[in-house]
Amino acid sequence: MTTAPARPYDVLLVEDDEADALLIEDALLARGARNLAQVHDGVAGLDYLRDGANPRPDLIVLDLNMPRMNGRELLAVIKEDDDLRTIPVVVLTTSSAPDDVVGAYQQHANAYVTKPVNLDDFEQAVQSIDTFYLETVTRLPQ
Numbered sequence: 001m002t003t004a005p006a007r008p009y010d011v012l013l014v015e016d017d018e019a020d021a022l023l024i025e026d027a028l029l030a031r032g033a034r035n036l037a038q039v040h041d042g043v044a045g046l047d048y049l050r051d052g053a054n055p056r057p058d059l060i061v062l063d064l065n066m067p068r069m070n071g072r073e074l075l076a077v078i079k080e081d082d083d084l085r086t087i088p089v090v091v092l093t094t095s096s097a098p099d100d101v102v103g104a105y106q107q108h109a110n111a112y113v114t115k116p117v118n119l120d121d122f123e124q125a126v127q128s129i130d131t132f133y134l135e136t137v138t139r140l141p142q
Contacts, residue, residue: 009134012057013038014045014074015092016066020115024061024092027126034134042069046077049084057087059133061126062109064093064100072103079108086140090129 011034015021021038028034035055039045045062046069048054060078064071071091078084088110093100096114104112113129116122 008035009059010035010055010057011037011134012045012048012060014040014042014060014066014071015063016040017063020063023119023122024126027123028130031127031130034130041066042071042074042077045069045074049078049087058139059129060087060089061092061129062089064091064095064104072100072107075104075107075109088133088137090133092126092129 011028013021013024013036015024015038025036025038028036037048037054037057039048045060049057062071062075071093075089075091078087078089085108089108090111090113091104091109092113092115094115095101101112110133111129113125116125
């Protein structure tokens with residue numbers, strides 16, 4: 001049984017594939033109150049994070065392969081920024097290449113999840129991320 005959070009969780013999704021973004025959004029919203037903001041590349045993600053009018057995300061779900069500023073570059077900027085580095089970042093990407101996995105963890109990703117091809121497995125993976133980061137762990141006070 002899931003208990004209702006004291007406030008809706010804020011999730012920033014940095015994903016350029018609209019189909020994947022819709023699947024992720026559906027999987028998160030199926031689990032309860034989630035404020036989901038989506039941007040299509042790292043430049044837009046950084047703009048979102050640095051705009052004081054936007055809520056600070058409780059979680060960032062990040063794809064690696066995007067135009068303009070890719071996920072690797074955005075992850076490096078986030079984890080070097082004193083104001084942003086404590087936000088958990090989960091890399092959710094199609095790549096299972098060892099170099100990508102190692103690189104993400106070297107840039108201090110909090111988790112690395114390879115997007116499953118099967119739709120049900122994809123939904124389960126997103127919901128597992130949600131359960132752990134937004135329901136199981138203790139978040140920083142706002």
